Amino acid sequence: MTALTTFRFDDRDVPYRPGQSVGAALTACDIRSWRTTPREGRPRGLFCGIGICYDCLVTVDGMPNQRACLVLAADGMRVTTQEGVGER
């Protein structure tokens, strides 16, 4: 199934199907991490998949600390890797 809709993740376009979360669409694209941890700078992505663990935090349209497993992907959305606590 070809997706016609895309959002921007850092410097690439990621296709998604309406109804999918940002985290699900990135996973379908084989992208597994979109955050680095504050202390050790380690990559993180989905863990619980249901909004409990907050491992999947990401910056969406400039707003940090959004749970990628819950935020629904939208056309033209700008998703950026979140570094540390996400404040620039």
Added chain:
Amino acid sequence: MTGADVVVVGAGPAGLACAVTAVRHGLTVDLVDAGWAVGGQYWRHPAPVEGADGAGAVTAGEVAHLHHDLPTYRALCSRLEEAVAAGRARTFLGHEVWTVGRRDGGWEVAATQRRAAGGRHAPGGGELRVAAPALVVATGAYDTSLPFRGWDLPGVMTAGGLQALLKGHAVAAGRRVAVAGSGPFLLPVAVGLAESGAEVVGVYEANPPTRWGRHLPAVARNVAKLAEGAEYAAALARHRIPLRTGRMVVEALGTDRVEAVTVARLDATGRPRPDGRTTVAVDAVGVGWGFTPVVDLAVTAGCATTRTDDGRHVVAETEGRTSVEGVYTAGETTGVGGAALALAEGERTAYSVLADRTGHDPDAARLRHLDRRIAALRSFAAAMAQAHAVPAGWVDATAAETLVCRCEEVPRAAVDHALRDREARDARQVKQLTRAGMGWCQGRVCEAGCRALVADRIGRPDRSAATERLVAMPVRMRDLLGTP
């Protein structure tokens, strides 16, 4: 409709059954759930997308094959829709309840609204407050996780997380996936992945099937569960998925994402054996050690909790009534037992609300049937908890540098130090000394690991009280203040 008779938090099997039963007997209901579709975890469905935006959307139809007992789900959904159309019920989906409190002799829930599909144009957030004389907490459960080497690598998920990706988004978490931990839930996850085109390299079930031998009476009372088991065994064989019992994943390997897992056999005492380990290439792995009930809102409301034999906190209740007047519960919050039990409990709890609100004596024969069914399913759940306990030697799968708390990046060495040198004796003291449990998830993920480390140290279970999370979900100030 202003002010319903009952507000139900959670639209999983328990909350749905409760809401629909309450409406059928003349009560009005407000049903609040964080998800975009009703169904909870068991009947998780994709977020519905309507109109022009819907081209190519994930549909309920394409995930139907992953589901069981959909006729029951559809019947509940259509009764709920009828109730909404008739002005007898309101549903607030995409609303995360962050607290509950007393209001005018009843209960009020406060929720923040999540952004809808394409909702980046919608004003962010928005707050909902609904109050009713009766509150039903049917908030379900989440996967219980324990730390192991490399578990913080991207691609390592919970078993439920794999399932949520499949059912909610029609996405397989990887192309080569391992499923591990313990419990019958691992089987549908593996089958669902295989049906979705992933290669499942193995299901690594820590407990040997012989552990069920002691619980044959409980199994005999629940023949439907046996049939379900046989169905999954056949499906595993059909998809050539190896089921390896008495084994656990002791390490996830990789630099920036999981590339392989190491699997060890467990000895008779539940310790991973050093010999005969195998390393299997994967690009995703899901591990689940059963489920932890979500009791936060009930705890906030002041409801008493008890602990099950395996140390999990559950809301204390009788026929759905908690220790606090006007507050009820149903489903996994009363102890993990699966969807069939959640359905029965949801209906039972509705009858208790009905009796308390109206003095109306519901159908006695139906109540007897429900009580029998609940008792049988609970006996099965108790047997399952014992047959699928965490192996005693789980800690051998961790190293000193393995993170116990993923949020605050607290390694096991720090927890060991708190336990050995600072004499911490429960998870709360460990938290104060190490920050484990102080991060974004408020200890939801690391609590099981912390409590298990405490238990290993003190030689008995950590019996300290349930963690109080006054804010069930982190909320943004701007949502509370109502500013966009």
